[in-house]
Ligand code: HEM
Ligand code: HEM
Ligand code: SF4
């Protein structure tokens with residue numbers, strides 16, 4: 112099967128660093144709420160540490176550092192290489208409606224660029240929540256430092272926004288995974304987050320605009336100086 | 348500016364006198380200073396002077412009665428533990444902290460030089476410098492005021508009791524059937540509102556010293572600015588060749604105890620009589636300095652450096668990619 116290169120190593124690393132740290136943050140953040148004892152989570156085998164606020168807070172800090180690193184790396188890389196493939200565009204809302212409609216009705220969908228319109232929207236949604244979480248999280252960390260006490264209203268605001276954006280992000284990630292579970296068509300993308308490559312046949316019929324862009328080489332994207340052929344791999 | 352300074356100094360002087368002599372004549376109010384210039388207050392409790400008369404306990408109760416919970420009955424049973432907290436029909440209880448009893452006097456007997464000595468210890472919230480109960484409240488309902496008082500907001504507390512779990516002394520106490528959780532999912536989430544000594548915050552902002560300070564007939568409690576009280580406690584400890592508790596505990600607090608008997612011995616005696624369990628409402632006096640909301644320095648540092656590290660790595664990666672691509676073209 113012919114494959115085409117879709118993600119480079121650093122994109123794959125970033126994705127999994129974000130995913131790993133975010134899952135850790137969800138769990139260690141969730142048990143910052145007084146739930147581990149109340150709902151007997153800490154009585155489950157291997158989870159007795161979940162009621163230890165001091166320990167789970169340290170894990171939360173550690174995962175937060177990993178997440179913050181990955182997010183800043185991602186943003187800076189994309190800006191330096193002028194890779195705005197994931198940035199939402201005008202008309203994305205209508206287009207993603209059309210795509211989802213055709214996924215359900217099994218009709219041909221509008222041709223897509225490297226990412227589907229709903230992927231770009233999902234990205235913006237996640238990026239917004241991530242930024243809010245990191246910003247409010249930093250405020251929370253700052254106020255915990257000895258000798259620092261912030262205005263109670265600011266503390267309340269940061270805490271409440273931290274909680275709300277965590278919840279919204281959770282919904283987003285749920286939808287992200289649901290997109291693979293519900294629609295077989297999307298599952299073609301999964302190998303790309305592991306090997307960096309995706310089936311050429313799939314790309315040809317679903318992402319024709321992307322392929323055209325690489326072929327014409329008329330853009331200043333990451334692929335700018337690479338020729339189309341270099342990105343095609345014949346894997347049996 | 349000049350005026351403000353004057354009046355605050357006067358307030359202090361008078362509050363110190365008030366603490367020592369029970370004087371009530373406080374005309375000067377603490378000026379409405381901005382949070383940055385507002386001085387933090389503290390109290391010194393002199394265990395050599397406390398007789399255990401409990402005047403402070405009764406005064407606290409009178410003064411703060413208007414803040415006590417009035418729950419609706421029946422109080423929802425918390426799922427899945429099957430428990431709930433109700434102190435509303437046990438308001439007189441005085442031998443432990445409860446939502447209706449924010450201060451207690453503990454008594455221990457300690458054998459010294461072949462003689463039994465009785466020590467009375469008034470106990471309430473320590474108003475920690477870096478309060479874990481407030482720092483770690485997941486709803487921002489518990490905060491430290493510019494005066495240094497740690498205050499729980501009864502309108503936003505959900506009663507998860509995390510503050511009690513992270514308080515080294517287990518101070519905050521829960522009453523079910525009141526507060527925000529009643530409007531969300533009573534029985535399923537939260538469990539009431541947490542109550543504790545608030546340093547008589549309403550009095551501090553009105554230029555008065557806390558009720559317990561004023562009520563003590565033996566001048567066992569002295570109130571003033573943090574600096575003043577620390578100085579005073581050191582002097583007093585020197586004078587009696589004694590010890591201070593609360594200056595270093597949990598990273599430092601605003602309630603300093605002075606005693607001629609080592610606090611390790613007092614702690615031992617307290618634990619022997621059942622104090623120290625977080626849920627008992629009877630705090631012990633462990634000697635320790637670390638604070639559960641202080642993350643280790645290296646964690647905080649890596650967090651502070653994470654954005655920079657991300658930017659740098661992106662720069663280096665991009666540079667490598669560009670130069671690699673460049674050389675590729677030359678070879679073509
Ligand atoms: C905290 C968890 C995660 C976050 C925040 C996250 C975030 C993202 C984002 C923002 C994208 C970019 C475009 C898009 O929205 O599709 C993406 C792509 C992707 N994610 Fe995740 N993800 C997470 C977990 C996972 C997991 C568990 C899987 C496993 C199936 C997965 C598989 C993928 C794949 C295959 C892509 C590539 C799609 C493409 O190439 O177009 N992600 N992810
Ligand atoms: C996906 C990322 C994250 C999720 C889902 C998440 C979730 C949560 C949740 C549910 C809580 C408990 C409720 C609360 O105290 O507000 C919490 C607490 C906390 N979070 Fe996060 N969080 C995330 C990222 C971060 C980051 C990046 C930081 C720091 C930069 C951070 C710092 C904190 C701190 C310090 C607390 C403890 C409570 C406090 O000190 O105020 N979190 N988090
Ligand atoms: S003594 Fe306990 S309740 Fe009081 S401020 Fe310190 S941690 Fe909070």
Ligand code: SF4
Nearest residue numbers: 407544546547557559
């Ligand atoms: S400071 Fe006020 S609230 Fe605290 S124990 Fe004394 S009287 Fe009670």
Ligand code: SF4
Nearest residue numbers: 397398400401403563
């Ligand atoms: S009023 Fe004074 S002497 Fe009486 S118990 Fe309280 S601190 Fe001790």
